[in-house]
Amino acid sequence: MSLLDRTTQKTSTSTYPTRVDSVGSRPARASETPTTLRIDAGLAAWIADVTALTEPSNVVWCDGSTAEYDLLTKAMVAQGTLIRLNPEWRPNSFLARSDPADVARVEDRTFICSTTEIDAGPTNNWREPAEMKAELTTHFRGSMRGRTMYVVPFSMGPVGGPLSQVGVQVTDSPYVVVSMALMTRIGTDVLNLITDDAPWVPALHSVGAPLTPGAVDVAWPHNASKYIAHFPETREIWSFGSGYGGNALLGKKCFALRIASVMARDEGWMAEHMLLVKITSPEGRVYHVAAAFPSACGKTNLAMLKPTVPGWKVETIGDDIVWMRPGPDGKLRAINPERGFFGVAPGTGIETNQTAVDTMWGNTIFTNVALRDDGDVWWEGLTPTPPAHLLDWQGNDWTPASSTPAAHPNARFTVTADQCPSIAEEWESPEGVVVDAILFGGRRPSTVPLVAQSKNWAHGVFVGATMASETTAAAAGAVGRLRHDPFAMLPFVGYNMADYFQHWLDMGDVLGENAPPIFQVNWFRKNDAGSYIWPGFSENSRVVEWIIRRLEGDVAARQTPIGGLPLVHELNVEGLGLSDSDVATLTGVDKAAWLAEADETATYFDSLGADRMPETLMTELARLRAGLAKLA
Numbered sequence: 001m002s003l004l005d006r007t008t009q010k011t012s013t014s015t016y017p018t019r020v021d022s023v024g025s026r027p028a029r030a031s032e033t034p035t036t037l038r039i040d041a042g043l044a045a046w047i048a049d050v051t052a053l054t055e056p057s058n059v060v061w062c063d064g065s066t067a068e069y070d071l072l073t074k075a076m077v078a079q080g081t082l083i084r085l086n087p088e089w090r091p092n093s094f095l096a097r098s099d100p101a102d103v104a105r106v107e108d109r110t111f112i113c114s115t116t117e118i119d120a121g122p123t124n125n126w127r128e129p130a131e132m133k134a135e136l137t138t139h140f141r142g143s144m145r146g147r148t149m150y151v152v153p154f155s156m157g158p159v160g161g162p163l164s165q166v167g168v169q170v171t172d173s174p175y176v177v178v179s180m181a182l183m184t185r186i187g188t189d190v191l192n193l194i195t196d197d198a199p200w201v202p203a204l205h206s207v208g209a210p211l212t213p214g215a216v217d218v219a220w221p222h223n224a225s226k227y228i229a230h231f232p233e234t235r236e237i238w239s240f241g242s243g244y245g246g247n248a249l250l251g252k253k254c255f256a257l258r259i260a261s262v263m264a265r266d267e268g269w270m271a272e273h274m275l276l277v278k279i280t281s282p283e284g285r286v287y288h289v290a291a292a293f294p295s296a297c298g299k300t301n302l303a304m305l306k307p308t309v310p311g312w313k314v315e316t317i318g319d320d321i322v323w324m325r326p327g328p329d330g331k332l333r334a335i336n337p338e339r340g341f342f343g344v345a346p347g348t349g350i351e352t353n354q355t356a357v358d359t360m361w362g363n364t365i366f367t368n369v370a371l372r373d374d375g376d377v378w379w380e381g382l383t384p385t386p387p388a389h390l391l392d393w394q395g396n397d398w399t400p401a402s403s404t405p406a407a408h409p410n411a412r413f414t415v416t417a418d419q420c421p422s423i424a425e426e427w428e429s430p431e432g433v434v435v436d437a438i439l440f441g442g443r444r445p446s447t448v449p450l451v452a453q454s455k456n457w458a459h460g461v462f463v464g465a466t467m468a469s470e471t472t473a474a475a476a477g478a479v480g481r482l483r484h485d486p487f488a489m490l491p492f493v494g495y496n497m498a499d500y501f502q503h504w505l506d507m508g509d510v511l512g513e514n515a516p517p518i519f520q521v522n523w524f525r526k527n528d529a530g531s532y533i534w535p536g537f538s539e540n541s542r543v544v545e546w547i548i549r550r551l552e553g554d555v556a557a558r559q560t561p562i563g564g565l566p567l568v569h570e571l572n573v574e575g576l577g578l579s580d581s582d583v584a585t586l587t588g589v590d591k592a593a594w595l596a597e598a599d600e601t602a603t604y605f606d607s608l609g610a611d612r613m614p615e616t617l618m619t620e621l622a623r624l625r626a627g628l629a630k631l632a
């Protein structure tokens with residue numbers, strides 16, 4: 001099998017040496033074969049090809065063990081990539097400072113390389129697959145010289161689960177290896193799943209910074225030329241030049257969203273940028289809710305919600321990605337394919353998300369946060385008042401008088417989900433949980449109300465398709481610019497956006513009466529003074545209460561062209577100090593703003609390809625316009 005022409009996978013298996021370990025050897029787990037692993041022939045051939053291309057000085061097969069994690073973190077501390085935090089405050093935890101030019105996802109360097117451009121669609125950067133591979137091959141040639149190449153077999157979802165998928169990431173970044181160890185399930189049990197008839201995703205990654213013999217390495221190697229390339233038809237990922245988050249932890253956005261969205265389209269399931277929570281009502285009834293918000297728009301926070309409304313309980317299942325598939329009973333079942341959280345640090349604090357703060361008590365990797373003099377971490381919003389002195393995310397002296405933030409706005413924490421105090425007992429259930437409601441939200445300073453229930457599945461898909469949100473620091477580029485972000489998936493759909501809309505409509509047909517109700521939410525509405533009207537965070541439990549009461553048929557909704565809105569006296573705003581006009585803004589329909597929104601939607605739909613846009617969504621748009629026209 002050639003690296004440049006991957007169409008099928010080989011069938012036989014062979015044995016392969018475990019590893020040539022530059023950092024030292026470690027004891028194998030009791031259940032492991034001590035010196036050899038059974039490696040699928042197709043995998044072995046791919047590794048051989050990649051090794052020949054990238055020319056690493058040695059190859060290490062990773063098993064995801066604690067011993068391996070400890071060796072790698074120790075080596076990175078010695079090398080300067082990680083700083084060990086004071087174990088008294090933050091045991092077994094580390095700070096990584098990335099290069100200032102490698103701090104976020106690079107959407108303009110992210111490519112969908114389908115055979116035809118139309119299959120990537122107008123929202124993706126398209127490149128012809130063979131051309132892209134040829135171009136990338138020149139970059140990957142010798143790119144791992146002087147470095148160790150790690151082979152990381154990983155599972156997205158519980159290993160062997162019916163909704164799970166496996167992949168193998170090859171990387172020359174030990175930071176990526178330890179991050180993958182926290183975010184996915186790595187191990188030899190995954191290797192056993194890679195056989196002739198089981199598909200797996202090869203994920204090739206290099207920071208693109210070969211080391212010449214004798215040269216001193218930098219703390220955060222990367223390459224000014226970055227490529228995050230996806231080959232949806234052959235289910236491959238080639239990522240070059242970045243060591244950061246969604247660019248480099250290839251199980252996450254690249255596999256679990258871009259490649260998985262294509263698998264999902266082909267196989268009748270869904271891969272979404274969603275959180276997943278279990279909600280228990282005061283009466284003890286259990287519901288599961290999935291919610292799609294764009295990057296840095298509140299998924300982790302809602303996933304760890306501490307309700308202020310008495311009697312309600314929210315437990316966490318996932319905070320970023322959800323895979324959903326109709327189960328044997330016809331109901332939509334969902335899993336969190338990840339094993340950890342790669343969460344936004346700034347704004348995450350004791351007043352907004354105590355649960356997240358408690359989750360990262362130890363065993364956490366922090367990236368681009370500030371370092372306290374006592375060897376612990378800090379970032380804006382962790383505590384109400386900053387320490388008198390810090391080293392900022394670039395290692396420079398910082399005081400509260402400094403004009404720049406102490407932590408990078410996209411600083412992150414990486415930690416396993418099992419440390420989360422609010423984790424639900426069924427979070428690793430291989431067959432998933434039944435989804436009772438779906439939420440769509442984003443940062444909308446105007447127009448969109450606090451909550452609205454979609455009229456039916458088709459209208460809900462229209463609401464998802466017309467989502468927009470202000471850009472955040474999660475991606476390189478301007479922040480605070482309102483942009484269309486359908487289903488919070490604009491940067492993550494691995495194919496044509498109009499086809500993705502059609503897939504959502506098709507799933508509605510498959511689910512029929514089992515299709516969960518859809519709601520739109522917006523925590524970010526602003527007043528004329530530019531402040532958020534809604535207090536957000538824990539108080540979002542009031543909206544959750546209204547949504548669950550709608551599911552139970554306990555509260556009414558005022559039917560409007562944009563969906564069912566709360567009756568003012570049925571939305572619990574007691575004690576929030578909101579004025580009547582605030583509440584009216586949060587629960588009202590601004591006719592002029594919505595008419596303008598509808599015009600904007602028409603233009604946007606047109607840009608997605610009039611011939612390809614589902615007729616159903618055009619009908620929904622016409623209905624919205626007609627309904628608005630009739631409003632007083």
Ligand SMILES: Nc1nc2c(ncn2[C@@H]2O[C@H](COP(=O)(O)OP(=O)(O)OP(=O)(O)O)[C@@H](O)[C@H]2O)c(=O)[nH]1
Pocket residue numbers: 293294295296297298299300301302319320342343344345346347348352474523524532535536537540
């Ligand atoms: N005003 C307001 N801000 C919020 C609310 N929920 C979250 N935020 C802020 O939004 C930012 C990002 O929140 P997260 O929950 O980490 O975002 P996410 O959607 O999980 O982001 P990704 O990991 O990038 O996909 C943080 O600074 C939060 O403090 C809310 O209800 N109101």
Ligand SMILES: O=C([O-])CC(=O)C(=O)O
Pocket residue numbers: 104105244245246247252253294295296320342474475
């Ligand atoms: O992928 C990343 O780097 C972090 C993330 O969750 C997002 O941007 O949505």
Ligand SMILES: [Mn+2]
Pocket residue numbers: 273294295296320
């Ligand atoms: Mn995300």
